[in-house]
Amino acid sequence: MKKWTTIAFTAALAVTVTACSSNAGNPAANAGGAGADPGGGSGQPVTLKIVYKDEGTSNAASVKFFQELEKALAKDEGLDVKFELVDLAQGSYAENLNLLLLGGTIPDIIYFQGGDQQMAEQGLLEDLTPYIEKSEHLKTILEPHNQTRMASYPYLLWIKPLAPKVPVVRADWFEAMDSSKALTADPSVDNYYAFFKELAEKKPGSGKPSYALTAAGDIAEINTIFNAAFGLDQTWIKKDDGTFEYSRISEGEKEKLAFYNKLYKEGLLDPQFITKQWDTKEDAFYKGEAGVITGTAGKIIDLYNGRMQELGGESAKLVVLPPAKGVSQGFGATDVTKESRGLAISSQSANKEAAFQVFDYLASPKGQMLDRLGYEGENYAVVDGKIELNDNYYNNWYARFWEPVEIKSEIPLQTPLLGEPGAKSLELASTFYTEDNSFIIPEQFVANWDAMNNLYKEYSTDFITGKKDLSEFGAFVDAWNAAGGADITAYANETIQ
Template sequence: MPYNVSRRLVLKTGAAAALLASTILSGPASAAPVTIRVALKDFLSTDPTAVAYVAQVEKAMAKRGHDIHIELVDLPSSGYADALGIMLLSRDIPDLIYFQGGDEKFASQGVLEDWRPYIEKTKYLKNALYPHNKARLDNYPYLLYVHPLRAWQPVVREDWLKKAGAKPPETTKAFAALLRTLHEHDFDNDGTKNTWGITAAGSLEELDGFLNPAFGIDATWLKDEEGAWVNSQISDEERDKLKYYHQLFKDGLLDPEYITLNWQTKEDKFYTGRAGVVSASNAENVVTYETKMRALHPDVSLTVLDPPLGPKGQGLAAVDVSKESRGWALSALSEHKQEVVALLDFMASPEGQFMERLGVPGIHYKKEGDQIKPLAALGSWESPFLVASNYDPPIELLPASAEKYIDNTQRYFLADNKFSYPPEYAAALDAATNVYNAFAYELVSGKANFDQWDDYVAQWKSSGGSQLTEYAKQVLK
């Protein structure tokens, strides 16, 4: 099930419930009809499905004492962010706003409300948040995006894992051994041993996503032996990790073309048996991989592997928790904040999540007695508001591999100490990152050797890294 929340709504609510017990949100219900405007991309009044969904939300909310009418107001899908910005600058500010960037300038002007005191009073929403939601709200409380975390995780064919005679690898050594087995055997039965153990699309980030913590890289900024802050790109831990990657490359386990591949070519290698393991960046990727793989191999399922335990730890790469890059904002100028939060609280409730996950009866699913039967349209349904972390749907909406992906993002979550730099540091950041990317590839591919590590560190510092480090010392203390 996709997790995109880019949509648009407008709500109108009237005097309905009087009893506190009947409200979703603690606090008094609205005493008079109000209009709540909600800016949300790609959920349009011209879409019959959107209109039908809105109608069922209105009906459910009315039963809970919030007589809400949802009036859809359309912003263009193409250029949504620009159109939204123009609307807000004209002082036409909806009550609930979905941002895809551009939110910070409005937050700095006091236009956006701090979500935290409102969420604290909710019945359901406060328990629906993921760990990264909570961390990001503490650092930037103006955006809320309750959806599973994006994090690179390794995916392998279940039948090939069994053919390899291996259980899911638990250590970096066992992971390398699995890649070797995939490389040295003709599991696709094409008559040649032409399968790379693992491939990627253009960078090592797809491996870093599940191997960084194994080598002690659990944050962007680490402490050296003297207790001083050092960027992970020039750390001893990074050097050890790149040595591991180099050995994979040298042994033919890491696809030598990884640096030039795009995502389509990477995935094609996986589907056609030219790569045994690929990384997925979100649960939707896993669903796509499994769907396309089954189109070619109907009986094949996929397995999402746990990040392997390494010399210094285990986990998924540390997550930037400085802020959400997209999500919902509550207008500080709204006169109907309680009603807006009540709506989101309902959408986080079991009944609301049933709607969010299964869509509209007769369009996305049908009921036959006590049985829920998904219809074809469910495959393209996108949850408009949120995907709660604590909801267990009544039917299987995702393959086991995608469910495992989501579970892993919570189980292995690490908060990064990454922060935003002032604009004047942009050139230094780009230059240092470029030096790292170029030298990392040369080390992994064998075009450079690890005796040159000190030279690389000096170049990283002189290109702008020293400036970054001095600023980091001020921020991190």
């Protein structure tokens, strides 16, 4: 991750001056609190700018949610706020967010999916620790892994279940194939290959799929299925001599890339996986072009399930597949150094207290009912004093903010929060949970780390597609070490206990 330039500081300071000037004499804008007048006696609501992936002004569901949240905050908290959704251009969210922030537009609330560390290093993200300590609700819903991550990196909040990417396939296709039983009994790499082979050749259903597996842009999603099977179950692999080496330069990585190359050459891996985005990946799955995709365990899998059944009928419900089994088995070790994605509050915001009050309210029983359950009459009904969730909830609703394991709803639930596929995916995620041994890359290595990861992406893509032969893997390792890998490996061996 590259450090920000001086222009970013200048832009941020300009925003700060403008924001502070516009809120001069407005103590409630920073004080917040139930019953406070956020307008500082002016009668004007506090405007909170928020940038959030997929939650823009063109999304009618997003606009409605934030309007309903405004009403709930006013009613329950006495907090008069106006959310201003900041739109980004189509394409890479992380890249477009970076352009927005470098251009001097720094919203009060920012959703990051990478790229946050460069802002934190420049002091542009608020340390949330004191806010959490004083909170009424939010501190009570933090999971242990959230607490561990916040202790070392207190800028991002993402209170969700541990939810790796998990593979899914249509049940009617799964049940139509002979290889499915063997895969269920023993999800070895060989049995996965046989399953993919039959899926692409037998083309169950409507004469599709064209290929067995697709992904969005790189191999990270596919790795969640296969990494552990090739012994890549942590970022740093302990060798026989007791020292650590980076997993991506190990012999296991080379073997895994050879397997991916085999899938690619035989047409089992989508030949356009490199250029696919998340939406085109999902579209290929819904259209039946791809037999298997990965999705985030939990609610996202239920959304996939609902959409697939809308298109293919009840028999098209989804089956969650296990991780491949080999040297080890799992969906990948969990990084507990920091949240990999999440919501932050800008340190430049003039309304930091009000922004965090929104966070805290969404952790309350009333806030959870809105965020987790949706709207009465649309997503659920109250029957005999209990909440009954309907198909519109299971197929369309998702929490935009916090999803603690235990929901504190004012009205008890009659029906479970997750459908069968979503629940199964989280069950598997829990079964195969392990902690990673990764660490936050020190600032002096950040630029090198960025370059090294780009080097890996370039080489790994070429190995998979056959542009480079795997006999050149040693050349990649040499290039990786020369780009800074040797220094970071030395640091890792001093750091990892």
